[in-house]
Amino acid sequence: EPEVTQTPSHQVTQMGQEVILRCVPISNHLYFYWYRQILGQKVEFLVSFYNNEISEKSEIFDDQFSVERPDGSNFTLKIRSTKLEDSAMYFCASGGTSGGPETQYFGPGTRLLVL
Amino acid sequence: AQTVTQSQPEMSVQEAETVTLSCTYDTSESDYYLFWYKQPPSRQMILVIRQEAYKQQNATENRFSVNFQKAAKSFSLKISDSQLGDAAMYFCAYRSGTGANSKLTFGKGITLSVRP
Numbered sequence: 001e002p003e004v005t006q007t008p009s010h011q012v013t014q015m016g017q018e019v020i021l022r023c024v025p026i027s028n029h030l031y032f033y034w035y036r037q038i039l040g041q042k043v044e045f046l047v048s049f050y051n052n053e054i055s056e057k058s059e060i061f062d063d064q065f066s067v068e069r070p071d072g073s074n075f076t077l078k079i080r081s082t083k084l085e086d087s088a089m090y091f092c093a094s095g096g097t098s099g100g101p102e103t104q105y106f107g108p109g110t111r112l113l114v115l
Numbered sequence: 116a117q118t119v120t121q122s123q124p125e126m127s128v129q130e131a132e133t134v135t136l137s138c139t140y141d142t143s144e145s146d147y148y149l150f151w152y153k154q155p156p157s158r159q160m161i162l163v164i165r166q167e168a169y170k171q172q173n174a175t176e177n178r179f180s181v182n183f184q185k186a187a188k189s190f191s192l193k194i195s196d197s198q199l200g201d202a203a204m205y206f207c208a209y210r211s212g213t214g215a216n217s218k219l220t221f222g223k224g225i226t227l228s229v230r231p
Contacts, residue, residue: 031216043160043206045218055216089158096216103150104210104219106160 002026004107006092012113016081021110023075025094032075033093033104034067036060043091049075050096082114117142119209121222128197129230135182136192136225138207146212149183149190150219154204163205166190168212194227202229 005024013019025032034046048055049067066078075094079086089111095104118141128134140149151163166174166183173181178198182191194201206224211217 033216033218035219037158042223043208043219043221045220048216048218050216056218058218091160093160093219103148103162103165105162106152108157108159111158 004092004094004105006090006107006110008110009108010111010113012115013082015084015114019079019082019112021077021079021090021092021112023077023092023094023107024073025075025092026105027073029094029096029105031055031094031096031104032067032069033095034077035091035093035106036088037091037109038085038088046077082112084114087112087114117144117147117209117211117220119207119220119222121207121225123225124223125226125228127228127230128194128201130197130199132197133193133195134197134227136194136205136207136227138190138192138222140188140190140207140209142188142209142211144211148210148212149181150208150210151179151181151192152206152208152221153201154206154224156203160206164192197229199229199231202227 007022032049037043047057047061064080089109091109092107093104120139147168149166153161164176178195180193204224207222208219
């Protein structure tokens with residue numbers, strides 16, 4: 001069964017450094033998402049992406065964040081200058097074929113720790 | 116804005132017994148989707164079950180079923196014949212029916228433990 005994959009599984013970085021989190025969505029999906037979950041809290045929406053542009057973004061998704069689909073398979077989230085409060089689990093999700101409404105399928109997550 | 120409420124932070128069930136996890140939501144929309152996701156200790160988000168608001172029939176998926184009460188805006192998950200592997204955090208989530216790229220709005224989650 002196809003699944004969403006994410007790399008790396010864990011990332012430790014110093015405050016102020018740039019990080020890139022990578023995702024490979026399910027191949028025939030058209031819609032891509034990033035969510036994050038701070039430890040002990042609920043999952044929060046960051047951004048959705050369709051047709052090579054951002055469809056919607058939350059208040060969390062400020063100028064420090066960017067997303068890109070550099071080729072036909074990868075979907076990346078970049079944090080330009082990490083802050084301590086960016087420490088969280090980051091989930092990529094994909095959904096939606098040309099046929100209609102979608103369920104979002106999640107990747108295993110990247111655990112980001114900012115020191 | 117839509118909100119999802121899971122008021123029970125923790126529940127416990129005896130192995131092989133049945134447990135029901137509660138979820139309520141608030142929306143002014145008539146077309147939407149509801150989901151239950153399971154998050155085991157690995158923290159991966161696994162889809163358990165999905166319900167379309169326009170369907171009157173409650174969704175079932177093997178040992179998992181929902182009780183969807185649209186008028187009451189309630190969406191509970193019933194797990195029958197509970198197994199040790201069911202122990203996890205369970206999140207209820209809402210998605211608007213308008214716009215195929217609509218985001219998911221999650222509740223705070225409930226931690227389910229299963230006693231052997």
